[in-house]
Amino acid sequence: MSVSVSEQLVHLAELARLDQRAKVVADKLETLPQAAKKADAVVAKLKAELDAAHVRKNSALLAKKQGENEITEERHKIRKWESRASELKGEREHAALGSEIGTAKRQIKQLEDAVLEHMEALEQVDKDLAALEKKHAAAVIDAKAEWDKVDDDLKALRAEFANFGVGKKALLDKLPAAVIKRYEVIANKRQGVGVAIISVKDDCDACHRAVPPQLVIQIMKGQVVESCPACNRLLVHHSMTRVEAPGGAS
Ligand SMILES: [Zn+2]
Known part of the structure; x- marks a missing residue:
């Protein structure tokens, strides 16, 4: 032929x-899906902010826990020293022990202030998380709505695009x-x-x-x-x- x-x-x-x-x-x-892709980008950005807030929360929790542990240790030391106080005889030894206990108490006060700060940070990060979760959920709904809007058209366009392949093959076969x-x-x-x-x-x-x-x-x-x-x-x-x-x- x-x-x-x-x-x-x-x-x-x-x-x-x-x-x-x-x-x-x-x-x-x-x-066509540009608006939907933009909506996806908003979701991704909020997700990243959420992840970062979770990291902040975890590190505040950890710092609080560490502070609390140190306070427990200091208190334990004080109790030990106090129980030994009766065994001490000399004036100087008593004075030295008193000074140790004073230092430990000041240390506890500092640690307590720090723990309080971590608790305030936790409160704030919990508020941030709640707000972000709300925003993120809304953005997910938005993105889905944007994709729903174009989904049928995209399907039709994809089908049309696939048809070009068929038509093209038929033409190429004649050449x-x-x-x-x-x-x-x-x-x-x-x-x-x-x-x-x-x-x-x-x-x-x-x-x-x-x-x-x-x-x-x-x-x-x-x-x-x-x-x-x-x-x-x-x-x-x-x-x-x-x-x-x-x-x-x-
Ligand atoms: Zn040319």
Whole structure:
């Protein structure tokens, strides 16, 4: 089965139309969920703040616990010293012990102040956590609502995008292997757009460079399958492209 050059060009023109539409759909797939993605980012930010608040809480808890343990130890020391006081005979020994106990008591006072500060910090972090949890829960609901808004459209666009693959394969099957190979090499390098259309101004609609007049004529007459000298995409003439029905392009 051989396909004439002019038939090949018509198929390529159809391929160009498909590629362009596919690009529009791909762009929409990218832009449509933007609000939802932003909402996801808000959720992630609040989650990070929540995690940080939990870390603050844990370190305050730990510091409080440590302070309490040290207080217990100091009290234990004092009790031990006090029980030994009766065994001491000399004045100086009593004075020394009294001074030790005084130091330990001052130390306890300092530790108690620090524990109190940790408790205040804990109170604050608990308030922060409660507020953040509320905000985070609301943001999760927001994000879900944003995704729900676009979910159906995204599904439809994904289905449409998958269909392009089917339509494209059917068209490629009609073309000679050498042309397919050229198309695929170019399409891979050019964001999936392997065919360009010579516009009414005789320029390439993809790279907007002028196409040499002789080449325009040859392609228009269906004589050659040629690449744009500037961007290398395969060229078809605008007269070969099917006009999209109104309403078809949304
Ligand atoms: Zn070009």
